Every structure is written in C-alpha cells, then in structure tokens.
Amino acid sequence: MNNQNVDDHNLLLISQLYPNVYTPLVPQQGEAKPARRRKRKSKSVAVAEEGGAGGNGWFRKRKLSDEQVRMLELSFEDDHKLESERKDRLASELGLDPRQVAVWFQNRRARWKNKRVEDEYTKLKNAYETTVVEKCRLDSEVLHLKEQLYEAEREIQRLAQRVEGTLSNSPISSSVTIEANHATPFFGDYDIGFDAEGDENLLYSPDYIDGLEWMSQFM
DNA sequence: TTGTGTTTTACGACCTCC
C-alpha cells in the first residue's frame, strides 16, 4: 500500500466512524463520480501532495457535512466575528482545519451582508410604492376638490344671473352686469398658490384679491 | 443526459488595526 492508498484508507475509516463530520473526497464504493480536475489547487491538496505539515490527506474533503454547517451556523449566530481561540476550538470540535473555519466565516459574512442589502432594497422599494400610491390618492383628491369648486362657481353664476334678472329694472343693474361678466373667475383660472401662512392653497390667479371683491358683491 | 444557473468552498489581492 503506497502513501496515497494509506491516506485514502484512513479517510474511509474516519468517515465511517464520523459519518456526519467527515466527507472525504475519496469515492465510496459504488460511487462512480470522478473528481473533476481543478485548474486552481486548493491549499490543503497542494500541501498534501507535497507531503508537508498537515499534508497527509486527512483534510482532503470538500462540502462540509450538515452537522458541521449546523454547528458553524450556531456559532455564527453567537458572533459574526471569529477570534482565533474560537476558531481553533471550533476547528478541533468539528474536525476541520482552522483555515476552513475562517474561510467558512468569511463566506458566511459575505452571504449575510448580501442578504442585508437585499432586505434593505426590498424595504426601500416597498416604501417607494406606498408613496406612489399615496401620491395618486392625493392627486385624485385634488381633482375631486377642483370639480367641487367648479360646481360652486357654476352655482354662483346661476345666482348672479338670477340677481341680474331681478334687478333688471333697477338703476344700478347695468353696472352689476358689466362687473359680474368681467370679474367672474372660472374653474380654469384657479391655481395652486401660497396663503399668508405659507400653506399651499387653491388660489384665483392672476388676481386673487379681485376675486374676493367680486364675491363680496353678493354677500 | 445535458446544458445552465445557483450555491458552496477556497483562494489571492488588498486593506485596516494593533
């Protein structure tokens, strides 16, 4: 048995003893899937091939087991940062290389950050959509109020014409008719403006005061 | 079965902090 075979044999034994912890790359019996050749070697594999420290093949595994991931997740929930003491403890508890634990935390932090950005985006999007709906509602309210104003103007005009008819024989009737026809503002003449308090209001433009004077004739 | 998109593991480059 050469060195590689010894390593594989050891891995097989370990994976049988700790099926939830060790997930060796060594193909199991009946497992036909050949490992695809990597362009970039992982450090542990490179070390193993060189026969260096820790390079006896014991850590030649890829996907972490469910149990390992579960323990790492628990630890991550505790604290997203990884002090070297915790890293070493986790590594020995899970039978992993401390480097693997560090890498797992790096990747987990990246995923967590992505998720946070995604959540933030969703929240902003919802807020934007709510604002758009509210704007539509306000626009429609403005339209409704303008219609009401228009109806009020029509009513005032009708009243004015009735007054004109009533006073047609009076000496001042001609001047009232002229002024009313000249000064009556119509719906389209109103616009958004600002009152004395600086609040937005529907104002008669171009001359709101004239409008008020015109109204006062009928009060 | 195969092509394709996604997830997971791992690494190098670079940065910050002590």
Place this chain on the structure above:
DNA sequence: GGAGGTCGTAAAACACAA
C-alpha cells in the same frame, strides 16, 4: 509586520428544466 477583515472570482457541487 502579522492577523484577520472585505472583495472578487475560480472551481466543484448541486438543482433542475428540456
């Protein structure tokens, strides 16, 4: 200067539709 962080990306594993 070393340890440990982020960022970008390669590559393997995995999921899944066609």
